[in-house]
Amino acid sequence: MGKYTFRLPDIGEGIAEAEIVAWHVKVGDRVEEDGRLADMMTDKATVEMESPVAGTVVEVAGDVGDIVAIGAPLVVLEVEGEGQAEEVPATPAAAERIAVETPEPPAPAPAPEPEVKPEVAAAAPTPTPTPPPHPPAAPAPARAPAARGHSRALASPAVRARAAELGIDLADVRPAEGNRVRHADLDAFLAYSGPGGYRAPGLHGQDQEVRVIGLRRRIADNMAASKRNIPHFSYVEECDVTALEEMRGQLNANRGDKPKLTMLPLLITAVCKALPDFPMINARFDDEAGVVTRYAAVHLGMAAQTPSGLMVPVIRNAQDRNLWQLAQEIVRLAEAARTGTAKSEELSGSTLTITSLGPLGGVAHTPVINRPEVAILGPNRIVERPMFVPDGMGGERIEKRKIMNISISCDHRVVDGWDAASFVQAIKKLIETPVLLLAN
Incomplete structure (x- = not known):
């Protein structure tokens, strides 16, 4: 032997x-x-x-x-x-x-x-x-x-x-x-512990001690390092997405064999159009070396909840993709993250992250920055509210409108409050005038 x-x-x-x-x-x-x-x-x-x-x-x-x-x-x-x-x-x-x-x-x-x-x-x-x-x-x-x-x-x-x-x-x-x-x-x-998933017998109603290991440990370490090292500040803006939702409905009604558009591809398109005027947002900060790298290409991280925990698959060169291409890539990456088939290179290298809770989006939130990035953007749930709108004759009328808040958290060492607010205002203008999203 x-x-x-x-x-x-x-x-x-x-x-x-x-x-x-x-x-x-x-x-x-x-x-x-x-x-x-x-x-x-x-x-x-x-x-x-x-x-x-x-x-x-x-x-x-x-x-x-x-x-x-x-x-x-x-x-x-x-x-x-x-x-x-x-x-x-x-x-x-x-x-x-x-x-x-x-x-x-x-x-x-x-x-x-x-x-x-x-x-x-x-x-x-x-x-x-x-x-x-x-x-x-x-x-x-x-x-x-x-x-x-x-x-x-x-x-x-x-x-x-x-x-x-x-x-x-x-x-x-x-x-x-x-x-x-x-x-x-x-x-x-x-x-997986959702509907239809297996649940170990005898665990309900009992205290449990679960070691924080693997991906959950990585998430914990990254979030702690982000909050410990980055001075966060957050900003929230209200956007009228009534016209955007109407355009999205028209595009979906005529999409043919293309993937169905959600709000996310539209928002990503607005982000990519606004970023050239705000290069400090699409950046990564190496605080040990004291170097900020501003990126010309938008490698957009897409925070996704999976049975194993939070993952951030990356849409490479998002600025070069149209709405349908973005929709297709979102579906592909979300499925890869959920099933655990995403490649390592698809889970790293993002320059800016969007985190969306979909229908659970809430009114506003303060997302934690995906270090070493310097900003993270979060759309919230769309709600209907009565709003005062121009009546076309110099007055106003009350109308039911669809409203969505956009939240952003930034690294105050790199991004000033004025820049963050101006960036979100630029996005607001684009999504409230959605024809601009389709203009070259």
């Missing part, structure tokens, strides 16, 4: 370390080749580590939430033969990238028993397998998911067995990649 040291590989993106967000093995567990070891969190994505060899776990690097440097030992395995002549870093091929945030389980769960080929599937019996050299302990009987009339989902026997133990119907799980349900898809499904 020998030992094999699996070192955290260079996952790319220029990262120097990663956080352990989930263990799939513990000391004493038997793991097969390509078996899951751990999920490691980089900047915004989770990377699933797989074992390049079969063996028994004798050491692990740390607990969930610990940080491991690239090249440092992650897992030590006892293997058949002499093991490694010398310890060498694992290759990136040993890691399968997934963009799904993996929540921490209540306690480190033991790895699934090693697969035996052919293996017994959770929903359909197969011939008895030939025992491996190291027979695993007999697994607990799996409870088959209830039949719901769906077609049989594609999944490995190990995934089916785990889904059965958790009481998850695989037909309800939407794969993030291709048509095959993987362990990461089960993790994402477990993280």
